[in-house]
Amino acid sequence: MPEHSESELVAALKAGDPHAFTELVERHSGTVYNLALRLLNNPQEAEEVLQETFLSAFRALDRFEGRSKLSTWLYRIAYNTALMRLRKHSVPLTSIDEPLATDEGQALPRQLVDWSTLPDEILLGSELRNVLAEGVAALPETLRSVFVLRDIEGLSTAETAAILDLTETNVKVRLHRARLALREHLTAYFTSAGAVGRRGGEDAHGEDGSRAV
Amino acid sequence: MPMGRMGPVPCDEILAALSEYLDGELDEQLCAEIERHMAACGNCRIMVDTLRKTILLYRTYGHEELPEGARERLYAILPLKRAA
Numbered sequence: 001m002p003e004h005s006e007s008e009l010v011a012a013l014k015a016g017d018p019h020a021f022t023e024l025v026e027r028h029s030g031t032v033y034n035l036a037l038r039l040l041n042n043p044q045e046a047e048e049v050l051q052e053t054f055l056s057a058f059r060a061l062d063r064f065e066g067r068s069k070l071s072t073w074l075y076r077i078a079y080n081t082a083l084m085r086l087r088k089h090s091v092p093l094t095s096i097d098e099p100l101a102t103d104e105g106q107a108l109p110r111q112l113v114d115w116s117t118l119p120d121e122i123l124l125g126s127e128l129r130n131v132l133a134e135g136v137a138a139l140p141e142t143l144r145s146v147f148v149l150r151d152i153e154g155l156s157t158a159e160t161a162a163i164l165d166l167t168e169t170n171v172k173v174r175l176h177r178a179r180l181a182l183r184e185h186l187t188a189y190f191t192s193a194g195a196v197g198r199r200g201g202e203d204a205h206g207e208d209g210s211r212a213v
Numbered sequence: 214m215p216m217g218r219m220g221p222v223p224c225d226e227i228l229a230a231l232s233e234y235l236d237g238e239l240d241e242q243l244c245a246e247i248e249r250h251m252a253a254c255g256n257c258r259i260m261v262d263t264l265r266k267t268i269l270l271y272r273t274y275g276h277e278e279l280p281e282g283a284r285e286r287l288y289a290i291l292p293l294k295r296a297a
Contacts, residue, residue, distance in 0.1 A: 116262040152275040176232035
């Protein structure tokens with residue numbers, strides 16, 4: 001099946017070409033699923049969001065006017081579908097409109113341990129995927145969606161901003177906060193797993209509790 | 214990070230700029246300031262190395278494949294005319 005350009009794909013979709021819809025699914029189901037999975041932290045619900053997203057897209061195709069990229073349009077549907085489910089859950093959510101603390105004077109962690117030079121057999125242990133998932137699940141929703149789209153799915157700042165209705169500056173601020181929190185999470189894991197000690201590299205001299213500032 | 218300041222850049226300003234630094238979004242002068250700082254500050258070096266590794270691990274291993282059969286279940290509920 002030849003890959004269409006975006007405008008060809010939109011035209012084929014509107015003409016009801018089943019190959020075109022298959023292409024849409026093949027191109028974008030991964031990101032739709034991962035966004036839903038990380039927001040809802042539940043594979044079953046993520047699959048339901050995947051189905052609802054493509055069904056909604058299928059029904060709404062006639063109204064797609066091409067003002068955004070097709071992927072942006074689709075991921076917005078996915079995000080809103082997942083968000084509606086999230087809001088039905090009893091867990092209180094942080095509001096998307098909640099102002100971010102813009103004070104960049106976040107405290108540097110007291111202990112700086114260098115686990116970046118650990119050998120792959122430790123870094124890439126069997127628990128790694130679970131540890132990565134737990135880290136994302138622990139993020140506030142406002143940071144999670146930005147992190148998934150930017151760093152896991154590799155979308156641009158501009159597209160992430162368009163999907164989530166944020167400014168690009170806000171995307172960058174949230175991405176940075178998410179990364180710092182996840183770095184902390186991995187540091188805690190690699191430290192508690194006993195992986196980091198003397199092997200943590202010659203610069204691992206922060207274990208005396210001294211602050212970096 | 215304010216430009217043109219005198220003296221060394223404090224660690225918290227380095228920390229605030231690290232994502233943009235790692236994403237290649239800072240201009241040369243700011244990159245040079247960060248690199249000068251890191252040459253002298255072991256903690257900030259660890260911070261940037263572990264932050265870079267965090268991003269790399271998520272980029273490489275953070276994406277989950279669709280569950281087995283999910284694609285087929287999706288196609289089954291879509292009202293597509295089956296292509297030959």
